[in-house]
Amino acid sequence: MLKQTVTIHNRYGLHTRPATVLVTTASQFKSEVFITYRGIRVNAKSILGVLVLAVEPNAEVILETNGSDEAEAMQKLVELVEHKFYTEE
Amino acid sequence: MQVFTGICLSPGVAIGPAYRFVRDRFVIPDKIITTDDVESELARFKSAILKATAELEEIRALLAHQLDENHARMIDAQLMTLTDSDLLSIVENSVRQQHHNIIRAYYEAMNQYEALLTGSGHSYQQQRLVDLHDVKRRVVHHLSVTEDYGAPQLIEPAIFISERITPSDIINIYQQNALGVITQQGGRDSHAAILARAFGLPYLSEVADLDVILHSQEIILSADEGKIILEAPVEIRREYYRRVQTFNRERQMTALRTLKPISRDNITVNLLANVGFLSEVEPLANTLIGGIGLFRTEYLCIQNSAIPDEEKQFATYRAVVEAMHGKPVTFRTFDFGRDKLLSILNLSISTPSTATMLEGGIRFCLANPNLLRTQLRALLRASNFGSVQIMFPLVFNFNDVVQALQILNDVKGELHRNGIPFAPHLPVGIMVETDQILPELTRLVGLVDFFSIGTNDLALYLLKTDRQKSASNSYYEPKLLNAIAQILTVGESLPQSVTVCGEMAADPLAALGLLALGVRSLSVNPIAVYPLVRLIRKLSMKKLDFLRTALLQAQTAAETQALLKNWLENSLKPK
Numbered sequence: 001m002l003k004q005t006v007t008i009h010n011r012y013g014l015h016t017r018p019a020t021v022l023v024t025t026a027s028q029f030k031s032e033v034f035i036t037y038r039g040i041r042v043n044a045k046s047i048l049g050v051l052v053l054a055v056e057p058n059a060e061v062i063l064e065t066n067g068s069d070e071a072e073a074m075q076k077l078v079e080l081v082e083h084k085f086y087t088e089e
Numbered sequence: 090m091q092v093f094t095g096i097c098l099s100p101g102v103a104i105g106p107a108y109r110f111v112r113d114r115f116v117i118p119d120k121i122i123t124t125d126d127v128e129s130e131l132a133r134f135k136s137a138i139l140k141a142t143a144e145l146e147e148i149r150a151l152l153a154h155q156l157d158e159n160h161a162r163m164i165d166a167q168l169m170t171l172t173d174s175d176l177l178s179i180v181e182n183s184v185r186q187q188h189h190n191i192i193r194a195y196y197e198a199m200n201q202y203e204a205l206l207t208g209s210g211h212s213y214q215q216q217r218l219v220d221l222h223d224v225k226r227r228v229v230h231h232l233s234v235t236e237d238y239g240a241p242q243l244i245e246p247a248i249f250i251s252e253r254i255t256p257s258d259i260i261n262i263y264q265q266n267a268l269g270v271i272t273q274q275g276g277r278d279s280h281a282a283i284l285a286r287a288f289g290l291p292y293l294s295e296v297a298d299l300d301v302i303l304h305s306q307e308i309i310l311s312a313d314e315g316k317i318i319l320e321a322p323v324e325i326r327r328e329y330y331r332r333v334q335t336f337n338r339e340r341q342m343t344a345l346r347t348l349k350p351i352s353r354d355n356i357t358v359n360l361l362a363n364v365g366f367l368s369e370v371e372p373l374a375n376t377l378i379g380g381i382g383l384f385r386t387e388y389l390c391i392q393n394s395a396i397p398d399e400e401k402q403f404a405t406y407r408a409v410v411e412a413m414h415g416k417p418v419t420f421r422t423f424d425f426g427r428d429k430l431l432s433i434l435n436l437s438i439s440t441p442s443t444a445t446m447l448e449g450g451i452r453f454c455l456a457n458p459n460l461l462r463t464q465l466r467a468l469l470r471a472s473n474f475g476s477v478q479i480m481f482p483l484v485f486n487f488n489d490v491v492q493a494l495q496i497l498n499d500v501k502g503e504l505h506r507n508g509i510p511f512a513p514h515l516p517v518g519i520m521v522e523t524d525q526i527l528p529e530l531t532r533l534v535g536l537v538d539f540f541s542i543g544t545n546d547l548a549l550y551l552l553k554t555d556r557q558k559s560a561s562n563s564y565y566e567p568k569l570l571n572a573i574a575q576i577l578t579v580g581e582s583l584p585q586s587v588t589v590c591g592e593m594a595a596d597p598l599a600a601l602g603l604l605a606l607g608v609r610s611l612s613v614n615p616i617a618v619y620p621l622v623r624l625i626r627k628l629s630m631k632k633l634d635f636l637r638t639a640l641l642q643a644q645t646a647a648e649t650q651a652l653l654k655n656w657l658e659n660s661l662k663p664k
Contacts, residue, residue: 016163024169043175046174047166047173048173048221049173051166
């Protein structure tokens with residue numbers, strides 16, 4: 001299992017658009033993917049779970065991947081976070 | 090006069106009747122099911138999810154087509170919610186273990202998420218509750234009844250009034266030509282508001298007295314000012330009608346800069362404009378229209394109260410093609426007679442016979458060849474500065490065309506000898522608007538580059554009706570439709586596709602008939618361009634083949650008109 005703390009830089013936090021990108025990407029991996037914010041841990045493959053977290057701008061979240069392709073998944077997700085999920089110019 | 094206030098979520102002005110939309114309230118049964126029913130409940134759920142997914146995918150596709158991929162993505166979160174694995178397993182457990190009926194299981198699971206989202210206290214996220222609620226309602230609807238999800242259905246252009254509005258409602262009412270939106274609840278960042286702005290639909294929210302507003306015959310919605318005005322006195326109404334006109338014009342011109350006349354199955358229609366003045370050309374220059382399909386050159390004579398000399402004509406033709414930045418401009422040579430322009434001109438011309446006067450069109454010019462020569466010289470010279478096409482009006486037979494082409498060739502030779510440059514291969518065509526020319530069209534293949542159908546005159550000649558009678562009644566005559574089909578068949582052998590430039594093309598219902606017959610080039614007055622773009626973008630051209638067959642087999646105008654009406658209504662069914 002891999003764990004990494006990242007900061008969400010999107011202007012409105014993890015709102016619908018980046019959330020859909022996160023879920024779509026997480027769902028492409030075999031590994032389980034979790035995201036934890038303010039002590040609440042949700043399945044990152046669930047759009048409802050991610051939206052409910054209501055992650056605010058500049059907040060720290062913990063990403064967790066667990067499974068055969070966990071390293072690849074983590075690498076890809078961290079890249080997404082760093083690039084604001086490619087949803088902002 | 091009564092005035093109500095609200096918050097502007099999308100600017101603009103609209104005047105019209107109210108369309109009240111109330112979504113059905115759904116009932117959540119609390120029935121506990123038996124173990125035997127578990128599988129059938131879950132199967133029912135699966136099918137409801139599939140139906141809801143198909144609907145939302147259709148809405149997504151509509152948005153991608155009407156706006157762009159960026160706006161279409163707004164539907165993605167709703168689509169993902171439908172197949173959210175966490176949600177699905179909560180629902181399944183609730184059915185399997187607690188034996189809740191499927192409606193209750195789904196409703197309660199969604200409610201839990203909604204409550205969590207509400208609790209997050211994040212205003213931006215709050216807006217997404219509307220979307221979540223819409224998903225829940227859509228699925229519960231499919232679990233409850235067999236009909237389609239209760240979507241708004243406007244019977245006439247009206248102002249949509251409801252407690253709230255969803256993104257799918259917006260795309261539906263936009264397709265149904267809604268004029269504006271008034272709601273009690275809504276937010277600037279809501280997907281519905283973003284779409285209303287993208288579609289240019291005026292939208293006022295936080296309006297309290299929906300019931301009072303509803304009972305008014307006519308609503309003035311001035312979203313710009315955050316106002317709704319009822320029972321306005323006549324001078325105020327007049328002022329707002331003016332504002333609506335300005336708003337619509339601006340909105341249309343903006344839309345024409347981005348909206349391509351392309352059907353849902355990606356077939357592009359060549360949309361052109363009919364104009365008579367340079368001033369009409371300039372606003373069209375930056376739009377996506379394909380060019381000028383009909384430039385009525387005789388209007389220059391109205392402007393000048395005389396036939397302008399070669400230099401004046403040349404200056405105008407040149408300015409027109411330059412304004413169009415290389416897009417083709419089809420100049421119709423002077424078409425006098427029928428429009429009785431001669432009487433206002435006080436011309437000194439070679440004594441024409443009464444017959445030529447009546448016929449007008451190319452025959453008048455052939456009887457006054459110097460007039461035609463001067464015009465052709467001016468047009469040829471202008472062709473050096475842009476894309477000029479020449480079109481001869483009201484030809485009756487093969488010989489008319491040959492004579493006109495002969496004069497054109499003479500003039501070309503003359504310019505060539507004088508070293509005056511012009512486009513050597515500029516396209517030349519004819520207006521097809523008499524019944525006499527129809528049997529001779531095949532002989533014209535190889536001689537001309539295009540046919541342009543003048544529907545009003547063609548209808549008059551074909552049906553021998555009186556010009557005084559409303560021409561629009563003839564648009565549905567099987568005889569006219571069959572003649573157009575015949576012209577299209579011959580036109581296939583020409584370098585350019587057949588254009589329809591008569592008034593018929595500007596009537597959306599009749600235009601649908603033309604598109605069904607296979608017309609792919611329409612030229613209309615500038616004001617009619619935008620409604621046609623909207624029509625084309627709603628249609629799937631390949632499906633129109635059925636309509637074509639039915640139209641050509643119909644016996645009466647009433648029959649073809651009914652066919653077209655039904656088709657239009659069915660293609661606009663809400664999702």
